[in-house]
Amino acid sequence: MPDLAPPVLEYLYNLSFKDRSPAFFLLEKDGRLMNWGGNPEAYGFTDLKKGEHMEERILLLEGLFPPDDEQMSLSCVTMESGISADVHIFSGEQGYYWLLLLDATLKEAHLVALQQEANELRLFRDRHLKMMNQYLAKKNSEKVFHLTLQEPGDSKYLSVLFADIRGFTSYSEKISPVRVLKSLDEYMTAIVRPVLDEGGVADKIMGDAVMGVFGILPGVSPSVQSVKAGFRMIKNVRSLNKVRQREKQDTFDIGIGIASGKAVLGIIGSWDRRKTLSVIGRYVNLASELEKQARPNEILIDENTFRAADDFQADFSKATLSLQGTDMPGQVFSYEAAEDDG
Amino acid sequence: MIKKKICMLGAFSVGKTSLVQRFVKSMFSDKYLTTVGVKIDKKTISVNGQEVNLLLWDIYGEDNFQKVQMSYIRGASGYFLVVDGTRRSTLNTALELRERVEENIGNVPFILLFNKSDLEDEWEIDDEIIDQLSEDGLTVLRTSAKTGTGVEDAFLLLANKMLEG
Numbered sequence: 001m002p003d004l005a006p007p008v009l010e011y012l013y014n015l016s017f018k019d020r021s022p023a024f025f026l027l028e029k030d031g032r033l034m035n036w037g038g039n040p041e042a043y044g045f046t047d048l049k050k051g052e053h054m055e056e057r058i059l060l061l062e063g064l065f066p067p068d069d070e071q072m073s074l075s076c077v078t079m080e081s082g083i084s085a086d087v088h089i090f091s092g093e094q095g096y097y098w099l100l101l102l103d104a105t106l107k108e109a110h111l112v113a114l115q116q117e118a119n120e121l122r123l124f125r126d127r128h129l130k131m132m133n134q135y136l137a138k139k140n141s142e143k144v145f146h147l148t149l150q151e152p153g154d155s156k157y158l159s160v161l162f163a164d165i166r167g168f169t170s171y172s173e174k175i176s177p178v179r180v181l182k183s184l185d186e187y188m189t190a191i192v193r194p195v196l197d198e199g200g201v202a203d204k205i206m207g208d209a210v211m212g213v214f215g216i217l218p219g220v221s222p223s224v225q226s227v228k229a230g231f232r233m234i235k236n237v238r239s240l241n242k243v244r245q246r247e248k249q250d251t252f253d254i255g256i257g258i259a260s261g262k263a264v265l266g267i268i269g270s271w272d273r274r275k276t277l278s279v280i281g282r283y284v285n286l287a288s289e290l291e292k293q294a295r296p297n298e299i300l301i302d303e304n305t306f307r308a309a310d311d312f313q314a315d316f317s318k319a320t321l322s323l324q325g326t327d328m329p330g331q332v333f334s335y336e337a338a339e340d341d342g
Numbered sequence: 343m344i345k346k347k348i349c350m351l352g353a354f355s356v357g358k359t360s361l362v363q364r365f366v367k368s369m370f371s372d373k374y375l376t377t378v379g380v381k382i383d384k385k386t387i388s389v390n391g392q393e394v395n396l397l398l399w400d401i402y403g404e405d406n407f408q409k410v411q412m413s414y415i416r417g418a419s420g421y422f423l424v425v426d427g428t429r430r431s432t433l434n435t436a437l438e439l440r441e442r443v444e445e446n447i448g449n450v451p452f453i454l455l456f457n458k459s460d461l462e463d464e465w466e467i468d469d470e471i472i473d474q475l476s477e478d479g480l481t482v483l484r485t486s487a488k489t490g491t492g493v494e495d496a497f498l499l500l501a502n503k504m505l506e507g
Binding site: 059060062063064068072073074075076077078079080084104108111112115116119120122123126 | 345354375381384397403411414416417
């Protein structure tokens, strides 16, 4: 023990322990209380009596007493009183043991904040890896490719859907990364699932936007699939928004663009890297442009999609748009979800 | 009254705290809140007409950066190894923990719990693996802290095993 002057010792004590409500108990081997001091009341221990069995009062002692080792410590033990304490047990003279409690409420709160953020990020990453592996992995892409095409670079009649979460980019610049990722996770799940459920392929997930392709896998009309997926996306997002509103969280709407026609399908990527399915063509650009023009909760579709999705024509009305950078074939049609939809 | 210490062990976010909350308070929350250190709870149950006070040590989840300190499990009469059925890696963590626990406190009763059975559609662990673990002699149960499925049975079964042991 260094030879420290009493004021220094007092200063060190105040610095290290004063705010941690130290409490000590001197216990016999069988757990009976010999003496105590400090601030046991802070941990809910009042009316202490010499000779009483402390295992009855302090649950954590069960199974620990008498300790095998000369000393042991347990970090952040939440006591019966609900207070978190660092627990130290060490041997004293004549076979007695000291039990020392130090308040760890602040330490625990700090650790929880750090651990929570790290764990949530890991869970988020795992979920997304899983989703990507499930739908976009090399194996699946190649399976889809062999299923649908005779030659690489073959063209096929497809419907392409773009969906974007409106206002998310500016939101993500102001909010903590964990909250951004959590929100993105919820919205992406609401958007990607309808693509997959309707038989489409979630070809690309780009930040807060998704590109879905329909017609690669055998099934009903790709236009019908894509429009149904669009409806379900809006419905899902509306439901999610209701939940988030109740939880006083920020909410977002989506805009959707769909175009249909012949597009070139291929797998891009060198052999040593993950290959992804790619769709190239004017209808891809058109769908992307329609999505950019769509207002919140609006689906804009091109004329090809409108004609092929005849069961849903009544839901759409003609729209007047000025599309830039695309060779616009025919009319554009708009569906706007009513306020009470979803 | 007989007292028995039970430890909840497993990777982070597998549902250890939720299982204890479901068992002790019949409550469940979807909100994930990480555990730091240990939270001790208790519940008295009747096993074959005998009152048993279970002391439940809900210990922080293990990950690559934070191993479970074995001093927490000292004096345990039994333990649960909790696995999240939707995350394959949590089974590896549970089995690694089992080895370390046996090295430290020997062969005490335990049950391997495949939790989140309400999300079975999303499970990454198939029936063959679970059957194989059973065939290897492990006691395996499927639970859902969310719905309560299998939770009471799991604690009762472990209590029985501890009293037999």
